Amino acid sequence: MVTIDLSQTEITDANNRIRDCGRDGQDVEIINPDARHNIGVGLVDPITVNVQGSAGYFCGGLSDGAHYEIEHNAGWAVGDNIYSGSVVVGGNAGAIAGVAIRGAEIVVRGNMGSRAGQVMKAGTLCCGGNAAFMAGYMMYGGRIIILGNGAAKVGQDMSAGEIFVGGKIESLGNDTIIVDMEAGERDEIMEFLERYKMSYKGDFTKVVSAGKKLRYANSEPRSRPQPFFVSSNSSNYWNPKVQEDIWIKGEVGRYRIRGYGASKPVPHLNDIAFVKDVTSRQYKSEELQDVNLKTTVGGRYGAKPLSLSMPVMIAPMSFGALSRSVKIALARASRLSGISENTGEGGMLDEQREEADQLIFQCLSGRLGWNVKDMQRADAIEIYISQGAKPGLGGQLMAKKVTPELAAIRGIPQGIDLRSPSRHPDVLGADDLVIKVEEFREATMHKVPLGIKMGAGRVNDDIKIAYKDGFDFVELDGLQGSTGAASTEVLENVGIPTLSAVQEAIDGLQEIDAGDDMDLVMMGGIKDGVDVVKMLALGADCTSVGTSAIIAGGCIACMQCHVGTCPVGIATQDKEHEARYDIDLQSQNMHRYFESLRWQIASITKALGYDDVHKVSRDDLVALTPEAADITGLPLLSEHPVLNRPELGLEVLDRKAG
């Protein structure tokens, strides 16, 4: 037994020592815990940690196999996301005890706070006293045993799992029902209680999901998109696409769903030009050798940054929205081109980890596929707040795509129409987020860069919070960002364009004198090297491409990703359809696309007169439209004091198709 005195030791040092003890198989006792946060976070060895006092937030969180005994009380989110192992709290626990657990046993001998067991997937959460409101909120599996009373909305919006309440239930949550207990269930509960030396003689009320909400009797008729994205025009205001939308809503009584991003025209990077003709000379590959494109992301607080061969990442896209084959091909292409791949929401695949040299692991509100072991083998971690395609909505995966394999990696029941929660259980504001950031840093020994992914809204405000909450990088996604399924209303109407987003981000950071230590990664409609260089000139540090990479790898842009029967095997979990995808061929295609992107970035940089892409600036750009000029503050070409001379050949800068 090793003793650690938290009054003498910083929590990071303490956790490092606990980890060392774990490796050595030595149990640990913590004295003077003083309700510190993050005690024992990120432990992956089967030792016992005895906390002699009370613990703060996230005690025992993000661990796998360890046992925690907390003599007195525990703060918010005790046992967060534990994979296996146990936590026993001698006193009371705060809100969201056992949040997102995937197989552990959590015992709170006293009372527990609200939303206990939120989005839990498996395991047992047991409370000797009363549970505050919304116990089992949005749980996906496992069981909650409450020996005392359950306050309001027990099991609110649960998808699966069971809640057993010994005392009174103040009210049932949405979409729940009371059912009879099955044979043997009581014996199993009694066996559990006995193991933890809890005595109980009374009966239980069993609460389960009624399974009615978010399930529709009639499905949206499938149809291919009509090319009517120019709706803002008087003559075709009630165009056939508008009429089709209304007709279908009359049939199904709800909003429509599709894949891809905003389809309407919005101000974008192609409303901006370079101030020089960047193709007046063709550079040979050797001439571009000395143009630096190398980009590091995430070094703000000393973690090992991502080291990219150019200012490009692959955007987060989930295994789920995309087939396994596509995730493997993307990972391979990222390695071949020296850039990073991102897991998106669906958890990390072993093949994906093996193929990718640099892999970002994304943490979403539903904590689907989230676990400490994959965190510790990731090259960066990204907390998803929202995305450009559907900010405000959680991930959406139609039942057809929730196969047994997918359900297993995400830890959810198969065949449910999955709609991830809109908010993280443990991030209700900027202050929570600061502590969440610390928990993640503890779980990854402060070695892994930590980013935040946001769909662009009030960017000017949000970016300041992201900066002050201590992120290493921000991945900021404009209105044009794509998805595998979302309400068309949100796709088209929620969020600001990527061009507006980068400007607000730069302005916001300048307003607080943030300097440039937090890396800004821009995404949403980045298609080529032209877009990348323009984005960097506007102030971004890096870019991220999703849709374009998928198109390079065979996507035909039919925008029917949500249907689940992708004709080219990309946005599908159907094995027959997935078999249509050739991993070797398409990973090479994507690799060639990235190499073409690289050549474009280098050529433009060189043509603009620089030896480093990170030296491009706003001085290299000019706006072509009044909107682009207003949004970015760049001079308008037609009013440009220096450029606006006919003999300079303005048409070279303002190239028009046709």
Add this chain to the structure above:
Amino acid sequence: MTMIKTEFSITAGPDLKDDTRDIHYVPAPCQVACPIGTDAPSYIAYVWEGKNEEALEAINATNPFSAICGRVCDAPCEPACRRADSDGAIAIRNLKRYVLETLGPGYALPPVAVTQEKTVGIVGAGPAGMTAAHDLAEAGYEVHLYEATDRLGGMMFWGIPRFRLPQAAVQQDIDRITGHCPGIKVHLNTALGDRVSLEELKQKHDVVLLSIGAFVGKPMGVPGESAPYVEDGVSFLYRVNAGEKPTLPETVLVIGGGDVAMDACRVAKRLPGVKNVKVIYRRDLDAMPARCEELQGAIDEGIEIVYNTQPVEVIDGNALRCVRTELGEPDEDGRRRPINVEGSEHDIECGMVIAAVGQKTECAELDAAGLMEWDRVKTNLEGMTTGDPRVFAAGDGAFGGSTIVEAMYQGHRAAYYMKAFLEGNNAPLSYRTPYRTRRVPICNDPDWEVNPRVHQQFHGLGQVPIEFPEVESTYSAAEARTEAARCFRCDAETGSADYTVGSRESIFAMARINPNDLDKQTSILEKRLENRDNPFTEEHVATLDDLVFLPANLSRLVIDPYREGCVTATKFGAIQSLKLDIPFTVTGLDDAPSEIRESVAKSIVAHGSAYIGATTLSEDAKWIQVVTTDVDPAADAIVVDAVQAIAAGQISRAQAGQPAGLLVNSGSVEAAVDFALAQSLDFLLLDPTNGLPGLAGELAGAPDISIVHRAVARLRELNREEEVDLVYFGGLRTGTDAAKILALGTIAVTVGASMALALGADISSGTTVFNANLDAAEREERSSNLLQAFTAEASMMARCTGKTNLQNLEPEDMRAITLIVSRAAGVPMAGSLHQH
């Protein structure tokens, strides 16, 4: 403008119709793979629509031999099809056959008159010659076709067996061409050098085309091949197509791996006396030039293919001595050269050898004129010219063996240069296959992603092989439609203004070029540097599309739109008020049929909504009367035209406590606000369409949404925003549109055209016309569904911005993405936060 050097650039003359400058169109891979640029996506889409005549127009525009190609084209489009890698290429060829068979042999095209004085002489009526004849006749020239045999069609008639290409199909195309082009004068049995000389042709015609084909089989070049039981493939097919059905020995060997070999072996298999047919080919399966469908047909008919084997001697006594081969280094055409394996000699017994190892051209007349080089007419591909400035050449006789569609390409090409010559243009722009689109909408079949390729029924030898019945049949109408639905439509616009067909194809191109091919990289970069036309020009109308909601992220807490509630209850009227469950009311059904009105009335009751109109919908449904004559005491609220009310100086209610408002058009906003405040009215119904209670104004186009901002600005100026409610009508297509109008400062909206459309109204005449296509229950469900969907959409927007009550939406929840809408709505620009 710098010249764009992509493969899409135009170098052909201005008279070639081409659509490649249309930014909403990129030629599909199938179209690019077709030597003559057939607009396959369009004809496939027409097949789905059941428009076979339009499909034929698309096919025939580049391909006069449509019926023939529908059966025997080597169809390079199909391997190029993007669906080929997924679950099988679209059956582009068979869909063509389907169109031609469906329209039948009687289907004629209107005749084209001869309008030019000059005439053209063409020698040889095969695909190259006849295509050129067709093009020149279409251009108004009289064209004289000189054909050595007694038939038109060349190799298409003489070289392809009837079980693959029935005579009727050849005749169908020839009849259509000659009917369409009466300027084509046919001279059969008129061989060059025999019945007519080159000099005569040059005297009679202003220009001459030599498309004499390659009808002489090449020898194998092995000892003993002069034996009587050795025959070349072309001669063999020729005599069978002339009507002979000779009895052959039991075992027949066919040498070669091309299409002639495949046809010859399959013919032999059907002839009397034959039991075994073997094809001897010197390379492996992958290198075989024959179309895989033809090879499969041969195999399915019981023909044995012997690979990696090469004849070395014809042995007297009915055997062929062969050696085995191995594949060595690639030769000039990229295929690996077969190398004989030492000591592998073996004899294959046979009664007959058919050598299908290539064809050549022989013409003593042209030899004498010095126009031949080896076994071809010496021809310059660039201008299709020969050694004689007035003589052009095309087809197999000029460039060696090719497919029908390649020969047609040469015919088009020759016609282009000959026409330039006839017009006195000595230096025409280089010919390039034109790419056109008919802009046919994408077919909307729900199973387009799922359905595998529909296979044609294969009959093989048939019941009586000697009669050469057709080996396969085309689709039924239903099969054709299913197959046509599978087309990806690589040519068509995507439905995304961001990932347009043009940008998608550029990305595709980036992913498929050699990174070190700098010319291609540069040409793509040039294309990517093109800026689109500004979508927001001065003609751009301010609509709700240019407003966006700001999602809650870190600075606000998002409300889960899937699970958490949003209050929609609405107090309609600032002083006297009507209580509604949702801020949506319905209007525009005063003149609708009673069945429609009854259905909507029920859904209005069910949703706690109200109807705004001159007449009431039902006793139960809340009614806001648009007063036209007398105020109805039964109305739950009344609304009076603002101009009339102001003129009258007051409005009169039927009863005290009846909420009352003004119907306000764009011209009277400020005056109406002032009057309403002075009279303590309850609401202003803002109608920029000037049409209420009718819908014609709404259907006319985008409404002027600035009316809301103007009313709010006036109220704000007076600092009396809470004293009268604003309600809006006009152009609301979604719940999101409504949410934006609510956020601008209104408390409720009314929907007109959207409700009519949900009930199946036809609006093409500019008014709503209802049909009897729905029953009462369906109508009620649909109108109810629309209110439900719109309410859900509006509350989804509210929750995304972090609001739990629709009435709490405010301008600050939005940003403008265009300057015009920023001004019209008084909402700051996203990005700059400038208020315009």
